[in-house]
Amino acid sequence: MRSEAQKTASFGVERWLADRITAGWHLLTGRPVSLYAASVLRIGYGLLYLIFLLREFPHRAEIWGPDAPWTPALADQLFEQTGWKSILTLSDNRGYFELCYVFAVVTSALFVLGWRTRGISVLFAVVVTSFHARAIFMTDGGDNLILLMAIYLVLTACGRRWSLDARRARLKAARAGNAPEPAGNRLARQLRDARTTLITVVHNCGMFVIAAQVCFLYGSAGLYKVQGASWGGGTALHYALNLQLFRPWPALSHFVDEYTLLVAIAGYMTVLLQVAFPFVLFGRLKYPVLVMLLGMHIGIAVFLGLPLFSGAMIVADAAFLPDRFYAFLPRLCRRVVQRGDGWLSVPGRAAGSGTVPTQGGPGALGSEHRVVLPAGRKDTTAAVEPAAPQVPPKRG
Template structure:
């Protein structure tokens, strides 16, 4: 090969790479990624928060309200010590009151906002209001927060950027009835509307990217901490977990698992390796679903055997970000087949895929 041929070959490859990069950047402004996953995360997160508030309703006053040992005065001192007594102090102290009427009034507002967000009613407005609620409860319960509370706070903030009301929402149902383009946008001109669409798409894709990064950081950091522990390296970590009275839903079943040392050791190693390799395998088309199933099994085991259902559920919600639109369309097809077994269900049409955001350049109403 001559020098001229080598330069020409290198130039062709560089041009092809530049074209791929340009196409990918163009898609990020035109094609919203995983709109169904965004809707599922919205429903999962807000639905879990509704269940959380309802479950803790009998104990709410002692956890966050007037009967809490973390009194309003002590809470105010804590905020001042942390430097959080500035302009937003009124927000952080919404639940810090000696009045049961005021506290349960805000509690009812929190339930309503969470329910409306899960249903997708005016999703763009409900998303920041939901963050408003989650932050207030998180700071008020700062002395008793868990991993569930932290992840719900993080995901709630990230979902503000995401257009999660395009599917499985009251907003989507309302748009389907009145048409694709609301008349209020026409007055601003077609170019302004196109700019708005692209900006929303960029923010949507960025929000999903941050959520995916957060999930990978969680798994990788968890694996690094496990590797440092001797019990995870010698395979006895699950044994001690199962024998702990503080994390035991079914003591007899936990004791049975702990009695099978080889099985417990294998599960310990599977847990560590799946978390270490998660970031590398989840973007592989063939191994994506394998690693997600392994992680789902791990979360179910934690929720059932260690009495941490909310933590397990919120991590499953985070994993949904890695499911592509094709998965949800295929799942919808299976549901149609199951509901109507006597009819032949046709595969999703190109129109359906376009509405799901699968065609680059296709406009999708926000």
Template sequence: MNRFTLSVSAAIARVTESALGPYQSAMIRIGFSATWLLFLLREFIHRGELYGPDSPWGWELARQLIDTNGAFTLLLWSDGRGWFEAVYGLALLSSAALLVGWRTRTMSVLFMVGVLSLQNRSVFMGDGGDNVVHLMAIYLVFTRCGRVWSLDARRERRAAEARARGERVTDAVGPVLWGVLGFALVVLTATGGFHSAWTVPALLWAVWSCLGLWWVVGRRARSAEPRILLDVIGNILHNSALVVIMAEACLIYATAGWYKVQGSRWQDGTAVYYPLQLDYFSPWPLLGDLLTSSGTMVLLVTYGTVIVQVAFPFTLFNRRVKNVLLAVMMLEHAAIAVILGLPFFSLAMIATDAVFLPTSFLRRLGRWAARARARLFSREGRATVPEPRAPENPRPSHVGFEA
């Protein structure tokens, strides 16, 4: 009983005292923000037809559907082109800011707003990759995904160094950003701009209030207990969101694999052949013909896809097997991006898979990136900065509105 009690106490302490998986959460942040940003840039010239006033799914049709399902979107506040361009620009800027980790907590919320607003405006424009981005945009709000590989981490490190030297640290951007977003929330709430169920607007108000509370406690609290309490709550939310993301990935692969098992074309090993005969999924016809010219290759790829997807959730109990199968799945998605012409679906799935990557590999990846940056900067005659490592037991941030 004593050993069991100690084990439970150690597990609780680990979950509450630190935000686990800082490198994995950073990879998810970078992966999904890059996927959405690249998609928006590629479709920039077609944005009006996809989500705007020129869409075949007109504004009135979208309004009728939203009235039925209560989905969240800002684009029903007005049917004017100016408002649409503003929301599209918000989606672009928030994706870019989240990618580099600038004001990560705030940008994760704006990223979610941009994703939900555009996708729910024209629900028939998406595919499986858009569904994954849709879900992960919501989960990212609850993660502390800017602790490494971000401008926030660099700003916090410099602020800690300044405080250690006895310097006073101020942050004017955080309060200004918080005030502007609060004003926007008031206006949208008062004018009915959300036009959706209460859940997402309530989440926006809750996050806005928590950011203000965090700043007040960090600046005004006379004791450390309130700051520690808020940090514990943030860690619990972060770790819970990571568990949900991992469970979501397992659910995606498990359901996809078991549904494939029931299909006759997957059972006889010919399912991969048919998509490659469609022009829509053949950006490189010669490559598709080369793959389908061998019946054995088609059989192996078909059965291999099913086996990998069904087996993956069970391999989480064995680290080595999981890492091998994870590499196979990422290569498979890379092949889908090239052969079937589905780059954004593949990027979304690879970003989802990144939550299972080992920390040692991600640290090594960070060192490789730091060396490449050092070489680039040395050629330009600039000073280099070593790659920061995530603290084992990080203290709560008291600079600005980022936690």
């Protein structure tokens, strides 16, 4: 009897495991996930790097070019030890460097627009890697994160939404209409299906790697802070606000530092949010956590003068918002625009009329008007119609 129970329990476990494996395989190969989030990552990191290149345009030669103290010869010696490569070290010619810089700016702009994203994403990763490796001793955490994300985005289908590629696909589908797709032979159909499945699997794996990277980043940062005495004592942000290198507005930093209790609470909340982040991703608690992390990164950008790092982290956090949120954004914007048009419209004014009634006249809105609600209408939108003028009684 006991052996039968053990067999039943073993069969139940095997069936449960098989169901989980089947569900996981279907999730991996069924359809590409988080297409809107991938597009937000593409636009966000492409725009950040484009702004970064334009911001450093006056100093480009001193950072990456021929006038840099870290010469291409020194960079090549370091590359022999680290295995890095950079297209900027292929020549010392100034014209070649200017051409590479223009190429980087154009590539970043095309990556933001989503033009031929499959190939441009590879070029964008090459650009980011080359500029990062050329001046590796001048990089920080934001540069490292952008580098990793540029490489990961090569694996994703980040041009399926909000891109020129998506617009071209819509126009092509509209022109094709309901025309039947050519059948082709069986081998061609199988190759198309295999290609679609492969793209889906690679995209889903790329998004999973991006999510795992952000979780590791937050978790390791939180655990590292826990080991520090200043974070445990609540004084870490006090010291950060008084570092001369990270004080873009000293008066503002001094003003905030006067509220010692709030500064200590902000330090404890920072550690708590970073440690708890990987554990709240599968519930609704992640939304308030993401909002608080957004506030934290804005504070880092303003008070510590690290806008590139904060921007990179904010874009990375956007990967955890569901596609239904991004799909709702255009409808929300249209509603706001329509409501704004309603606010700007003048009551009692005919559509398309170019004149405004004179105040106090027969057509003006005032005590001589009454609001008439149409039959069956219960909302505040009403038709305004002038009331009959009051004729004073004749005196004998």
